[in-house]
Amino acid sequence: xxxxxxxxxxxxxxxxxxxxxxxxxxxxxxxxxxxxxxxxxxxxxxxxxxxxxxxxxxxxxxxxxxxxxxxxxxxxxxxxxxxxxxxxxxxxxxxxxxxxxxxxxxxxxxxxxxxxxxxxxxxxxxxxxxxxxxxxxxxxxxxxxxxxxxxxxxxxxxxxxxxxxxxxxxxxxxxxxxxxxxxxxxxxxxxxxxxxxxxxxxxxxxxxxxxxxxxxxxxxxxxxxxxxxxxxxxxxxxxxxxxxxxxxxxxxxxxxxxxxxxxxxxxxxxxxxxxxxxxxxxxxxxxxxxxxxxxxxxxxxxxxxxxxxxxxxxxxxxxxxxxxxxxxxxxxxxxxxxxxxxxxxxxxxxxxxxxxxxxxxxxxxxxxxxxxxxxxxxxxxxxxxxxxxxxxxxxxxxxxxxxxxxxxxxxxxxxxxxxxxxxxxxxxxxxxxxxxxxxxxxxxxxxxxxxxxxxxxxxxxxxxxxxxxxxxxxxxxxxxxxxxxxxxxxxxxxxxxxxxxxxxxxxxxxxxxxxxxxxxxxxxxxxxxxxxxxxxxxxxxxxx
Numbered sequence: 001x002x003x004x005x006x007x008x009x010x011x012x013x014x015x016x017x018x019x020x021x022x023x024x025x026x027x028x029x030x031x032x033x034x035x036x037x038x039x040x041x042x043x044x045x046x047x048x049x050x051x052x053x054x055x056x057x058x059x060x061x062x063x064x065x066x067x068x069x070x071x072x073x074x075x076x077x078x079x080x081x082x083x084x085x086x087x088x089x090x091x092x093x094x095x096x097x098x099x100x101x102x103x104x105x106x107x108x109x110x111x112x113x114x115x116x117x118x119x120x121x122x123x124x125x126x127x128x129x130x131x132x133x134x135x136x137x138x139x140x141x142x143x144x145x146x147x148x149x150x151x152x153x154x155x156x157x158x159x160x161x162x163x164x165x166x167x168x169x170x171x172x173x174x175x176x177x178x179x180x181x182x183x184x185x186x187x188x189x190x191x192x193x194x195x196x197x198x199x200x201x202x203x204x205x206x207x208x209x210x211x212x213x214x215x216x217x218x219x220x221x222x223x224x225x226x227x228x229x230x231x232x233x234x235x236x237x238x239x240x241x242x243x244x245x246x247x248x249x250x251x252x253x254x255x256x257x258x259x260x261x262x263x264x265x266x267x268x269x270x271x272x273x274x275x276x277x278x279x280x281x282x283x284x285x286x287x288x289x290x291x292x293x294x295x296x297x298x299x300x301x302x303x304x305x306x307x308x309x310x311x312x313x314x315x316x317x318x319x320x321x322x323x324x325x326x327x328x329x330x331x332x333x334x335x336x337x338x339x340x341x342x343x344x345x346x347x348x349x350x351x352x353x354x355x356x357x358x359x360x361x362x363x364x365x366x367x368x369x370x371x372x373x374x375x376x377x378x379x380x381x382x383x384x385x386x387x388x389x390x391x392x393x394x395x396x397x398x399x400x401x402x403x404x405x406x407x408x409x410x411x412x413x414x415x416x417x418x419x420x421x422x423x424x425x426x427x428x429x430x431x432x433x434x435x436x437x438x439x440x441x442x443x444x445x446x447x448x449x450x451x452x453x454x455x456x457x458x459x460x461x462x463x464x465x466x467x468x469x470x471x472x473x474x475x476x477x478x479x480x481x482x483x484x485x486x487x488x489x490x491x492x493x494x495x496x497x498x499x500x501x502x503x504x505x506x507x508x509x510x511x512x513x514x515x516x517x518x519x520x521x522x523x524x525x526x527x528x529x530x531x532x533x534x535x536x537x538x539x540x541x542x543x544x
Contacts, residue, residue: 024068088254138237156290166229231267233260269309281396284403303453318343376476380463381488383509384495410461411506466523485527
């Protein structure tokens with residue numbers, strides 16, 4: 001179908017005022033795609049606007065047009081750049097979401113007006129996609145409170161798979177790239193004192209630059225070790241959708257390979273930040289830990305850079321939200337200005353240490369000596385006592401940095417020693433007497449690395465022997481950091497019931513293991529003790 005219209009020729013990026021990034025008039029193109037007759041439909045077309053695109057939902061399809069805009073981080077200012085970006089999106093995002101991206105459709109000028117497809121002079125381009133239910137994007141699911149533990153686990157696995165498949169970019173100068181993003185953020189913030197207080201911007205710039213300087217050697221080492229890849233680049237909740245019940249990434253960065261090339265933790269940081277700023281801190285921590293469990297041990301050293309990564313991601317969201325204000329008015333603009341302020345505050349907060357939540361067990365209130373520094377927590381108890389459930393719920397609140405504490409599980413680390421999947425049952429020899437000391441030594445080694453990176457750690461293991469409890473406490477003592485030990489008790493019949501009922505967990509313990517453990521001589525236990533009720537949710541983590 002066609003519409004009588006004309007369209008101004010694309011312009012070169014002009015000198016712009018604050019908030020003015022549009023370089024060409026696309027109103028005729030947008031009117032064409034918003035007309036039901038263009039698509040042979042009777043019902044209205046739904047339009048979704050972002051700072052970089054306008055999307056039109058028409059029947060079973062969606063058409064996405066790149067906005068004619070120029071930003072320091074994104075340039076769609078010419079027709080050729082928009083065409084190339086459309087083609088790149090189909091190639092890059094389509095690789096991870098087969099069947100979702102259908103191709104690039106030209107919008108032509110004909111003697112009778114503009115037309116979607118056909119022949120003539122191309123005046124713009126649209127990415128054609130299979131339409132999906134927008135209620136199934138993860139931001140909508142999160143808003144409804146439906147981000148279940150099963151879905152969180154699937155999202156973590158999706159990220160792990162995406163990063164494993166992403167091509168390495170060894171030798172990439174991560175620090176230089178981050179410096180560019182940081183200075184772009186600061187420049188944009190400084191240009192809008194009506195949105196970003198000048199004093200806060202100056203302090204943020206100073207703290208961020210110092211943080212980047214501290215981790216420069218680490219970033220270079222990680223680039224050399226294969227942790228820098230051509231990633232998705234824009235991995236937040238709105239860019240993940242449930243298709244056939246599985247989370248699928250879409251809408252990857254297509255317009256700039258340099259932006260999409262990054263440290264994998266920087267890629268992950270966008271998702272973690274998005275969850276964190278929504279108050280979904282347990283979910284953010286769960287994805288964080290599941291990602292680490294599936295990663296090389298050296299990933300733990302990279303945590304020293306994670307606060308900077310999270311802050312930069314929040315800053316980019318603040319900048320992008322601010323850029324979108326030009327298209328809004330009235331109540332929608334007021335709401336968007338609130339989002340700008342919200343993300344800017346997180347940009348500041350995510351670089352700072354936070355006050356951990358207090359932990360109480362019955363009449364015992366567990367405190368750490370210095371809440372401004374990381375703490376080593378250890379949780380012990382017989383199989384089925386609720387250790388892993390406690391750790392999963394507590395980790396988001398007891399850390400001094402987002403997204404909370406790192407959890408080291410003996411069940412996970414034992415299986416990593418034997419190179420088997422989390423839920424694959426180990427053979428009996430993996431539980432031989434000489435293996436357990438190796439597992440506990442590994443836990444101590446990893447705990448040291450986490451603490452050195454500035455993160456609180458929870459070591460989740462039975463800790464049945466006094467020397468095991470003493471040894472883990474000694475790790476904190478040697479590091480000059482606080483230690484907190486938690487011992488969980490439960491009635492024997494309850495322990496048996498719990499291990500018998502659980503499925504899909506890393507622990508191999510069964511009723512026979514519990515009965516064997518009940519005969520242990522535990523010796524004196526000086527940790528805080530409590531009987532811990534365990535969630536009855538089938539998706540809740542089970543303890544070892």
